[in-house]
Structures are given as C-alpha cells and as structure tokens.
Amino acid sequence: MTVAAIEKIIRLFLDGKKIEIAVGEERGEVTTALEDLERYIEADYAPYRKAVDELWMTYPYLDLEEARRAAELLEPIDRTSWQFVTHFLARAAKEVRTEEDAGFIMWSLMEPLDARTRTENIFEIAFDGMERATQAERYEKVISTYPVLAQRIPPPSFERSEGAIPFSGRMEFCLASLRDLRWLELFLHFHQKKRFARCACCWSYFVPKTKAETKYCYRSFCQEHGAQLMRKRNADADPALAICDDMRHLLSERAIRYEDAPPDRRAELFQIDSVAFGAWSELASGKRKEYLAGKLTAEEFLRAIDTCHVLASYDVTAPKKSGKSVWRQMVERDLDFDPHMEFPACMRLDLGRPDPQWQITTSEELRTKAQKGHQSLKDEYGKK
Numbered sequence: 001m002t003v004a005a006i007e008k009i010i011r012l013f014l015d016g017k018k019i020e021i022a023v024g025e026e027r028g029e030v031t032t033a034l035e036d037l038e039r040y041i042e043a044d045y046a047p048y049r050k051a052v053d054e055l056w057m058t059y060p061y062l063d064l065e066e067a068r069r070a071a072e073l074l075e076p077i078d079r080t081s082w083q084f085v086t087h088f089l090a091r092a093a094k095e096v097r098t099e100e101d102a103g104f105i106m107w108s109l110m111e112p113l114d115a116r117t118r119t120e121n122i123f124e125i126a127f128d129g130m131e132r133a134t135q136a137e138r139y140e141k142v143i144s145t146y147p148v149l150a151q152r153i154p155p156p157s158f159e160r161s162e163g164a165i166p167f168s169g170r171m172e173f174c175l176a177s178l179r180d181l182r183w184l185e186l187f188l189h190f191h192q193k194k195r196f197a198r199c200a201c202c203w204s205y206f207v208p209k210t211k212a213e214t215k216y217c218y219r220s221f222c223q224e225h226g227a228q229l230m231r232k233r234n235a236d237a238d239p240a241l242a243i244c245d246d247m248r249h250l251l252s253e254r255a256i257r258y259e260d261a262p263p264d265r266r267a268e269l270f271q272i273d274s275v276a277f278g279a280w281s282e283l284a285s286g287k288r289k290e291y292l293a294g295k296l297t298a299e300e301f302l303r304a305i306d307t308c309h310v311l312a313s314y315d316v317t318a319p320k321k322s323g324k325s326v327w328r329q330m331v332e333r334d335l336d337f338d339p340h341m342e343f344p345a346c347m348r349l350d351l352g353r354p355d356p357q358w359q360i361t362t363s364e365e366l367r368t369k370a371q372k373g374h375q376s377l378k379d380e381y382g383k384k
C-alpha cells in the first residue's frame with residue numbers, strides 16, 4: 001500500500017451540534033466539536049513524539065514491532081489518532097523490505113504529529129489575543145492567514161446568527177487525514193457560541209465559562225498570579241511607572257545615606273529622612289493608583305510625585321508598540337510550521353576564542369529567543 005492510495009477512512013457524523021467520529025469501522029463517542037478539540041489540544045503529545053523521533057533515527061531500517069509500540073503510546077493521548085495509525089499499520093507490509101514500506105509506516109506515524117502541529121498553529125492565529133473578537137472574526141483571521149484552508153471544507157455561511165450550525169440535518173463528512181478532521185472540527189466550532197481562549201499566564205487554551213472577556217484559565221496558579229503578573233508586565237512596559245520606581249529607589253537610598261551620616265555632615269546631603277521618604281512613598285502610591293485608573297495623564301502623575309524636584313522633564317514618550325515576534329511571523333508564514341524541526345538543539349565551537357569550549361544551545365532557548373516580546377506571563381517571569 002502506498003501513500004498515494006490512502007482512502008478516506010475518517011468519517012465525521014454531524015447531527016445538530018453533536019458529532020461522532022469513526023475511523024474505519026471503529027466509532028467514537030458522541031460529543032461536540034468543542035469538547036473533542038478541548039481534549040485534543042490539552043493532551044500531551046511529548047511521549048509519542050519522542051518515540052517517533054527515535055524511529056526516524058533507524059529509518060529506513062524499521063522494525064514494525066517498534067513502530068507498533070510507538071503507536072500504542074497514542075491510545076491514552078488521543079484515541080482517534082491512535083485508531084488512525086493502528087488502521088494503517090495493520091495494512092503495512094509484514095516485513096519492512098523496501099524504503100517504500102518504511103516510508104508508509106513513517107507516514108502513518110507522522111500524520112498525528114503533523115495534524116497536531118497544524119492545529120496548534122491555527123489555534124494560535126485564531127485565539128491568541130482574540131478574546132474580544134467574534135467567532136466569525138476569528139474564522140476570517142485564520143482564513144486570511146492561511147487561505148489554503150478555505151479550500152479544505154465547503155465555504156461557510158456566517159449570515160445566520162452566531163450559534164447556528166451551517167449544515168442542517170444529519171450529515172456525514174469523509175476525510176483522508178487527521179489534519180482535515182481537526183480543521184473541520186474547528187470550522188464547526190466557529191459556528192458555536194462557546195469559544196476557546198488563550199490564557200495570558202500559561203498560554204494554554206481553555207473554554208471560558210462566561211461570555212465576558214476572560215484572560216486567565218481556571219488553573220489555580222493562573223487565577224492566583226495572572227492578574228498580578230499582568231500588572232507587572234504593564235508596569236515594565238510603562239515609562240512613567242518605571243520612572244516612579246526609579247525615583248522610589250533613588251529617594252530611599254538618599255534617605256538611608258542622610259540618616260547614616262553624622263549630624264554635622266547632613267547639611268551637604270540631599271535633605272530627606274525616613275519620615276519624609278515614608279510620606280513621599282504614600283503620596284506616590286496614591287498617585288500611581290490614580291494614574292493606573294486613568295485619572296491622571298503620565299505628565300500629571302510625574303509632576304505630582306516629583307515633590308523633591310529630581311526630574312529634569314515630565315515628558316514621557318509613549319512606549320513603542322513592539323512588532324510581531326520572529327515566532328509569530330514564522331507561524332503566520334507556514335501553516336505547517338513545526339517548532340520541533342525549526343529549532344533543533346545545536347552545538348557550537350568558537351575557535352576564535354583563546355580557550356574554545358563547546359557551547360550547547362537547547363531548542364527551548366532558541367524557541368524563547370524567537371518568542372521574545374511575545375510569550376506567556378509564566379515564561380516571562382519564570383515558572384513558580
């Protein structure tokens with residue numbers, strides 16, 4: 001059997017909002033596209049990916065039993081993908097004799113990984129920073145980023161009110177790949193009111209419980225620390241708040257120096273003691289709150305807290321809007337952008353240095369570099 005002869009073994013039955021997926025003769029449970037995708041996007045593919053990577057090392061001399069063992073790892077991770085791979089491995093040649101045999105096995109094993117990579121890219125485009133958008137706007141953004149997707153499924157009709165399924169009656173879709181299956185599910189999800197959102201704190205995807213804009217998922221870490229880390233990020237990006245923090249640091253140091261100095265030397269120092277600093281600190285906290293609440297402009301805020309006249313100017317240039325991260329550009333450029341391929345760990349030996357040492361850059365480090373300016377709060381401020 002060759003890759004060219006792949007038949008459409010996946011069927012998706014749609015009945016109202018309910019879906020049922022069948023792979024070959026095996027049918028899955030009745031669920032909704034949203035529930036199925038939620039389970040899918042949360043599943044950890046790492047053990048399976050590792051096993052498939054190891055098989056690639058021996059390619060094209062594959063052991064079919066090892067390939068089957070790798071496939072078994074999928075069952076608890078994603079049952080539909082497991083059924084898909086098992087179906088094709090059952091049809092593989094009993095012995096791997098030719099490169100074509102090996103190629104077919106690897107194709108079967110890679111399809112779940114390719115589907116997952118593609119789905120993650122689509123999720124990022126549709127749900128990252130899109131909490132205020134409507135479902136139709138999310139769909140439009142995906143299609144304008146990846147026009148090829150518009151050809152995969154019949155064009156939708158968003159003319160009906162949100163929440164209406166574009167197809168009526170019981171329908172059956174026949175699909176050849178897991179990639180098309182996940183896209184069809186996402187497509188159906190765009191017609192439902194319930195939506196996915198990306199947690200600003202941990203960057204996982206979740207289904208908000210209410211219609212209100214929801215920034216953080218329901219994990220206890222994100223609920224506890226999300227808002228606080230976001231305030232930290234906003235403060236870091238706000239020049240007026242940064243000036244206020246610098247001023248606090250400066251005045252606190254001057255107060256300590258003043259109090260530590262012998263009384264006869266104090267006259268030549270900046271005149272601030274701990275009591276005066278305490279009073280300033282209280283004033284600055286109040287003004288900072290007013291500024292954050294939008295009651296003061298940046299200039300008014302700085303003027304109000306500069307009671308000790310340490311600032312030369314109250315002019316704050318607006319923070320520059322950072323452009324798209326290298327990461328986001330890569331995701332947008334390629335629907336099948338695979339970070340595992342793009343950021344392989346590498347070793348470098350700089351012979352130009354007096355004492356050359358091997359330097360190892362991990363794929364995680366490369367990835368973080370590409371995501372600079374566009375990362376989860378948890379990654380930005382360290383996992384706790």
Ligand SMILES: [Zn+2]
Nearest residue numbers: 199202217222
């Ligand atoms: Zn979270």
